Amino acid sequence: MTMMPLxxxxxxxxxxxxxxxxxxxxxxxxxxxxxxxxxxxNPPTLRRTWESIKEVMAPxxxxxxxxELVYLAVSASNGCAYCIASHAAAAEKQxxxxxxxxxxxxxxxxxxxxxxxxxxxxxxVDERFEKLF
Amino acid sequence: MTMMPLxxxxxxxxxxxxxxxxxxxxxxxxxxxxxxxxxxxNPPTLRRTWESIKEVMAPxxxxxxxxELVYLAVSASNGCAYCIASHAAAAEKQxxxxxxxxxxxxxxxxxxxxxxxxxxxxxxVDERFEKLF
Amino acid sequence: MTMMPLxxxxxxxxxxxxxxxxxxxxxxxxxxxxxxxxxxxNPPTLRRTWESIKEVMAPxxxxxxxxELVYLAVSASNGCAYCIASHAAAAEKQxxxxxxxxxxxxxxxxxxxxxxxxxxxxxxVDERFEKLF
Amino acid sequence: MTMMPLxxxxxxxxxxxxxxxxxxxxxxxxxxxxxxxxxxxNPPTLRRTWESIKEVMAPxxxxxxxxELVYLAVSASNGCAYCIASHAAAAEKQxxxxxxxxxxxxxxxxxxxxxxxxxxxxxxVDERFEKLF
Amino acid sequence: MTMMPLxxxxxxxxxxxxxxxxxxxxxxxxxxxxxxxxxxxNPPTLRRTWESIKEVMAPxxxxxxxxELVYLAVSASNGCAYCIASHAAAAEKQxxxxxxxxxxxxxxxxxxxxxxxxxxxxxxVDERFEKLF
Amino acid sequence: MTMMPLxxxxxxxxxxxxxxxxxxxxxxxxxxxxxxxxxxxNPPTLRRTWESIKEVMAPxxxxxxxxELVYLAVSASNGCAYCIASHAAAAEKQxxxxxxxxxxxxxxxxxxxxxxxxxxxxxxVDERFEKLF
Numbered sequence: 001m002t003m004m005p006l007x008x009x010x011x012x013x014x015x016x017x018x019x020x021x022x023x024x025x026x027x028x029x030x031x032x033x034x035x036x037x038x039x040x041x042n043p044p045t046l047r048r049t050w051e052s053i054k055e056v057m058a059p060x061x062x063x064x065x066x067x068e069l070v071y072l073a074v075s076a077s078n079g080c081a082y083c084i085a086s087h088a089a090a091a092e093k094q095x096x097x098x099x100x101x102x103x104x105x106x107x108x109x110x111x112x113x114x115x116x117x118x119x120x121x122x123x124x125v126d127e128r129f130e131k132l133f
Numbered sequence: 134m135t136m137m138p139l140x141x142x143x144x145x146x147x148x149x150x151x152x153x154x155x156x157x158x159x160x161x162x163x164x165x166x167x168x169x170x171x172x173x174x175n176p177p178t179l180r181r182t183w184e185s186i187k188e189v190m191a192p193x194x195x196x197x198x199x200x201e202l203v204y205l206a207v208s209a210s211n212g213c214a215y216c217i218a219s220h221a222a223a224a225e226k227q228x229x230x231x232x233x234x235x236x237x238x239x240x241x242x243x244x245x246x247x248x249x250x251x252x253x254x255x256x257x258v259d260e261r262f263e264k265l266f
Numbered sequence: 267m268t269m270m271p272l273x274x275x276x277x278x279x280x281x282x283x284x285x286x287x288x289x290x291x292x293x294x295x296x297x298x299x300x301x302x303x304x305x306x307x308n309p310p311t312l313r314r315t316w317e318s319i320k321e322v323m324a325p326x327x328x329x330x331x332x333x334e335l336v337y338l339a340v341s342a343s344n345g346c347a348y349c350i351a352s353h354a355a356a357a358e359k360q361x362x363x364x365x366x367x368x369x370x371x372x373x374x375x376x377x378x379x380x381x382x383x384x385x386x387x388x389x390x391v392d393e394r395f396e397k398l399f
Numbered sequence: 400m401t402m403m404p405l406x407x408x409x410x411x412x413x414x415x416x417x418x419x420x421x422x423x424x425x426x427x428x429x430x431x432x433x434x435x436x437x438x439x440x441n442p443p444t445l446r447r448t449w450e451s452i453k454e455v456m457a458p459x460x461x462x463x464x465x466x467e468l469v470y471l472a473v474s475a476s477n478g479c480a481y482c483i484a485s486h487a488a489a490a491e492k493q494x495x496x497x498x499x500x501x502x503x504x505x506x507x508x509x510x511x512x513x514x515x516x517x518x519x520x521x522x523x524v525d526e527r528f529e530k531l532f
Numbered sequence: 533m534t535m536m537p538l539x540x541x542x543x544x545x546x547x548x549x550x551x552x553x554x555x556x557x558x559x560x561x562x563x564x565x566x567x568x569x570x571x572x573x574n575p576p577t578l579r580r581t582w583e584s585i586k587e588v589m590a591p592x593x594x595x596x597x598x599x600e601l602v603y604l605a606v607s608a609s610n611g612c613a614y615c616i617a618s619h620a621a622a623a624e625k626q627x628x629x630x631x632x633x634x635x636x637x638x639x640x641x642x643x644x645x646x647x648x649x650x651x652x653x654x655x656x657v658d659e660r661f662e663k664l665f
Numbered sequence: 666m667t668m669m670p671l672x673x674x675x676x677x678x679x680x681x682x683x684x685x686x687x688x689x690x691x692x693x694x695x696x697x698x699x700x701x702x703x704x705x706x707n708p709p710t711l712r713r714t715w716e717s718i719k720e721v722m723a724p725x726x727x728x729x730x731x732x733e734l735v736y737l738a739v740s741a742s743n744g745c746a747y748c749i750a751s752h753a754a755a756a757e758k759q760x761x762x763x764x765x766x767x768x769x770x771x772x773x774x775x776x777x778x779x780x781x782x783x784x785x786x787x788x789x790v791d792e793r794f795e796k797l798f
């Protein structure tokens with residue numbers, strides 16, 4: 001089904017293996033998921049995307065669970081089956097419970113409903129909302 | 134710009150005022166934002182949408198700040214200017230800092246990038262991701 | 267704001283005027299809206315798009331009002347401000363009332379909510395829904 | 400494939416069964432489709448979503464067939480396979496013919512084409528379209 | 533899986549066969565892909581869509597390979613599996629290499645990232661970008 | 666209108682100025698557009714996004730004009746006004762003519778039309794399209 005072959009560790013170049021190793025080390029796992037195996041067809045894209053994800057998802061002002069919940073919510077809203085599945089697994093690993101998932105999905109649903117209503121009615125932004133912080 | 138007139142409190146029917154009053158009471162504010170004033174053109178939609186939002190955004194397994202962050206993330210991803218502005222204000226009220234907002238937006242950006250890569254490459258879901266909880 | 271200049275009737279070539287004339291004749295109006303004035307920068311696109319719209323929106327198994335309601339619903343769902351405004355006007359001309367508009371928008375909102383829930387939960391299609399007609 | 404187990408009637412709590420019963424009674428059917436079985440993992444979401452759908456899809460200024468056509472059009476435009484399949488079945492039950500479906504899909508296609516053209520060219524809304532009703 | 537039966541050449545009316553013949557002649561192939569077999573359920577949609585595609589994809593200011601790359605990029609961004617598969621095949625036929633595909637997908641990913649950032653931050657268009665050509 | 670203040674060069678930290686300088690040097694310009702001034706509110710996002718864009722848009726298997734055309738096409742399809750304006754300007758600088766822009770937009774429109782038709786009809790991918798390269 002993939003457009004490009006999935007590149008397994010054993011068949012990977014040293015450049016690709018270096019990224020795979022860093023992924024496994026950072027995540028504390030011993031396997032690589034299909035997303036990276038597909039990106040590996042273009043090593044610069046593999047490296048750049050991984051470096052970006054690693055930086056963006058590192059603990060900061062938002063904790064790792066909140067970060068995964070946000071990632072999952074956007075993926076669910078976009079209807080990306082692969083990203084929903086992989087980030088739901090990642091969120092679960094960070095502590096997401098079934099109750100949290102259900103509440104998250106309910107918000108995703110409501111946000112999509114009110115987004116389409118606000119756009120559909122062409123509602124102007126309230127003056128008070130323009131100034132943040 | 135709105136397709137329908139914005140219905141102000143002073144011009145509203147008792148049915149509409151009852152919803153407006155509940156919105157202000159629940160939120161601890163003394164004003165109504167344009168979204169509700171537009172929906173008020175159809176009182177059943179106003180009431181139903183408000184009751185749903187009130188239920189979905191009430192504290193539960195996810196705290197109010199996390200809920201607003203998720204709402205904001207989906208709205209930003211969908212590019213709904215009105216909902217971005219109103220939920221950024223709501224998130225700020227719940228404690229969102231500029232650093233949190235910046236990290237949130239970085240995740241929204243990365244999620245949209247990897248969602249399009251996963252869809253674009255038609256990457257199959259890993260077996261291990263299929264079983265959640 | 268437009269990327270390309272809007273081409274007015276008086277400045278248009280004979281090829282463009284022929285399309286403008288057909289638009290006004292078909293719609294029973296004496297003016298051209300901005301959409302066509304922008305497309306006129308590329309006469310083949312102008313002609314092709316108008317011929318397609320004319321064919322698709324002609325009365326058939328669906329009546330003209332229903333056709334405009336469907337067009338408006340998709341445009342509202344997509345958040346295209348221009349198309350929302352122009353097709354709301356067209357739908358009103360075909361008999362859309364404020365009540366119809368409110369009900370239409372409520373459906374657009376619910377559809378976006380349940381679409382994101384169905385995608386987000388990755389719900390499999392029921393066997394019974396696979397066979398249509 | 401679903402992220403959450405599908406909850407069958409026989410395994411459902413009284414709270415869930417009450418909603419299932421109302422769905423079957425309202426629709427005049429004796430089965431429950433997967434969408435509700437997935438939402439049942441969170442009974443408040445199940446109840447709230449069903450009550451909203453029931454209210455929005457009830458006959459009003461728009462007749463039931465037109466309502467289903469609008470729901471189907473939005474779902475097709477969003478590419479939600481589940482909702483396309485379920486609402487095509489619902490629309491057929493309300494009287495949608497193959498000819499109606501074909502005309503509906505042609506409009507969905509044209510709307511997506513012209514939405515992207517209007518957004519892409521950043522076409523300003525005509526003054527005359529700003530005032531509705 | 534399709535909502536409508538796929539109409540094979542041998543079962544097609546003369547009107548449908550005329551379009552099928554023109555598709556095969558124009559493309560220098562001897563088979564018809566599923567997209568057209570589905571549209572054939574409504575001959576006017578089949579004919580109109582084919583005529584439009586033929587006109588839009590003909591060599592012009594942009595060469596055929598660039599045209600297919602653009603079509604593929606939009607389809608990947610929209611997550612349309614069918615169109616990704618069919619236009620990747622068409623682009624390959626026009627000379628797209630695996631390196632080109634990888635670079636194309638990297639741009640699709642970045643565009644989706646920065647589109648969501650620009651929308652999410654509600655960034656105003658720079659004065660200098662308003663005047664084109 | 667922006668959610669965050671736009672950070673001008675004179676008010677920027679050394680870390681931000683280093684990125685601004687590299688943007689101007691790489692592009693051969695002497696000004697910074699709003700997108701970067703908004704991202705500068707979070708220097709790591711500014712730096713990471715710029716490094717990614719610089720890498721992705723550098724000449725490779727695809728030439729710079731083709732890359733900008735693809736970026737513009739995705740942005741137009743997504744309806745991101747800011748990115749449409751900025752990448753149309755970038756594409757023009759690389760040699761895009763009005764005729765190329767018109768053909769590009771026609772393809773964006775057709776792709777959105779056929780994407781929604783392929784998704785709406787739930788058309789299965791042809792066997793022959795599954796194997797690429």
